[in-house]
Amino acid sequence: MPRIVLTLVLNDPPYESARTSTAFRIVDAAIRRGHDVNVFAYEGAVSLAFARQSPHANAVHGRDVDGEDHPTTSNWVRELFELAREQSTKLDWVNCGLCTDERGTDEAVLGVRRGSPADLWSFVNASTNTLVIPTR
Amino acid sequence: MAGYVFIASRDPWEGTEGLRVFELAGSLAETRDAVTVYLTENGAFAARADAGERVLSPLIKAGVNVLVDPFALQERGITHDRLVAGVIAAPIEQLVDLLAEGAPSLWF
Numbered sequence: 178m179p180r181i182v183l184t185l186v187l188n189d190p191p192y193e194s195a196r197t198s199t200a201f202r203i204v205d206a207a208i209r210r211g212h213d214v215n216v217f218a219y220e221g222a223v224s225l226a227f228a229r230q231s232p233h234a235n236a237v238h239g240r241d242v243d244g245e246d247h248p249t250t251s252n253w254v255r256e257l258f259e260l261a262r263e264q265s266t267k268l269d270w271v272n273c274g275l276c277t278d279e280r281g282t283d284e285a286v287l288g289v290r291r292g293s294p295a296d297l298w299s300f301v302n303a304s305t306n307t308l309v310i311p312t313r
Numbered sequence: 314m315a316g317y318v319f320i321a322s323r324d325p326w327e328g329t330e331g332l333r334v335f336e337l338a339g340s341l342a343e344t345r346d347a348v349t350v351y352l353t354e355n356g357a358f359a360a361r362a363d364a365g366e367r368v369l370s371p372l373i374k375a376g377v378n379v380l381v382d383p384f385a386l387q388e389r390g391i392t393h394d395r396l397v398a399g400v401i402a403a404p405i406e407q408l409v410d411l412l413a414e415g416a417p418s419l420w421f
Contacts, residue, residue, distance in 0.1 A: 181413045195354040196322065199405075202384070206409045306412045308320075310420050 181212040184304040186297065188312045190221030191250040196310050197225065201253050203308070204268070208260050213267040215300040217292075220312070223272040225250040226289040227282040251286050258288040271296045316347025318411050318418040321356035325368050331356075334421045335368055339375040349378040349416070351408050352400075357385035365397045373399035380407060 185204060189196050207214050218225060232247035234240060254270065261268035271292035277283050283291070301307050319338045323331045335350070342348040350372060352360055359365040360381040369379055380403035381396065393402050412418060 183409070183412055199322070199353055202405050203409060206406045207413075210406065210409055210413065212409070212413060306415050306418065308412060308418050308420065
């Protein structure tokens, strides 16, 4: 039986929209189902995997960095790659190169690669299905 | 074949665009193929009993399979016993299964 490959196209930047966490939930569930997943991050979504994101303290709540335990999207991306390894599936994450250059977010977490819409074309042609999650 | 999948993430009361997509889903179900509407994020507000019937009951009557994300329900304090009749709470894995079947999908 051929492997199932799902491609997701993400557009939203981190910390802006519930669409980001829903997208991560879909990727997580697909990997746990044993499917291969491609992610094409476009526009602001290229910053999801920016390696220099760092958690912060919350003075209002009186918590230090460890107490606040603030999640970062780059850590979520790292964890998705770890999950894919554990599940013996493939996660292929491509950041749009021009979008990355515009935003100065070229330092991505391990596993994320730079590409172009041509990679999206390749993803779509090789996928069981493609889901585009648009911005508003 | 899983038919079409519409993923509704917007509060249906915030504009008419989402309502038009619900109409498209109903029309597809009546004339073309199986249709599933998956409510998530603020789209889950459509699932509230005594509020969402105007939007969802015509779809359900047309044969659309209407699912709602339990995560989105919980975030919004909507309990499972207060859903529009015919709406089924379905974890996001069920959406993934539909996508894995190759169902053409539209997120709105």
